[in-house]
Amino acid sequence: MADKYGPIFSIKLGSHRVLVLSYWEIAKECFTVHEKVFSTRPSTLASRLLGYNNAMFGFGPYGPYWREMRKIVTIELLSNHRLDMLKHVRTWRLRLHLENYSTWVRKGCAETGVLVDMKQWFGDLMLNVTLRMVAGKRFYGAGADCEEGEVQSFEKVMRDFSYLLRGICVD
Template sequence: MDYFHSVTATSTVAIIAFPLLFLFSFLWISRGNTNSKKTAPEAGGAWPIIGHLRLLGGPQPPHISLANMADKYGRIFTIKLGVQRALVVSNWEVAKECLTINDKAFATRPNLACAELMGYHKAMIGFAPYGPHWRQMRKFTTIELLSNHRLNLLKHVRESEVKASLQQL
């Protein structure tokens, strides 16, 4: 019984501490990002802590909400996801330019404390800054993990996981 109570207490502390840690890191990072570079226009209607998340979780699907915002603010604008700013590009020519000509600028990640603490010192591909390690991880991921051959080989694993999840529901 004593072990059970300690595990329960630990999980309760983790459930409370991690959202607070993320909120603190987002607020700390957003406060330090006051630079004078020219940026894309920001969509209006953001709330202080959650930003535009309420608009994306409304009665309309997120892609419809983003399309309506693109009609109002133009083909490139920013929104706030929480306290972090995100660039929204709704034109294929601009998206191609972002992913080919300016790919180094868009490959960098924000410097977050959670990426450092929980992401093995930014060694995971989702948290790694642009550089030799990130390029090697991207190459490995596209060739070894996401190739058509590998996806077909592991198709039965995905199907069995979906079946098991549906049975548990």
């Protein structure tokens, strides 16, 4: 299409017009020199309903509010100091997850040739680490801080939230 229409052209995807950049140099310039023009994501029905009218950090339009939220997130959640403070949580969760796996192997479950879903295992680990760091709770595995019904409810909400946000919602 670049040969026919040139290095920059737009196409219509559903109800949205999309800019297509064929060369990495042009894309780099858009995201460095002209970043403010391209910073705002399109508002969707799902992001408005699930993101409190786009007030959540990942859904908000670029502007003073978004810049302030980015500053708070960077300083309070993603700074080296904060990550070092919570390093023990990550280490502890990983150690506990590995101990649970080792116990499973020692019980002889591995001798039967059962497949281990590592995607699920790593997903549980990452969710446990994240939730322990953010909410102070453990939702999965032995020693969980909540009941099974709460875990299932939380899993369903997270799956639905993810599904709705990644889909195309007609406004």
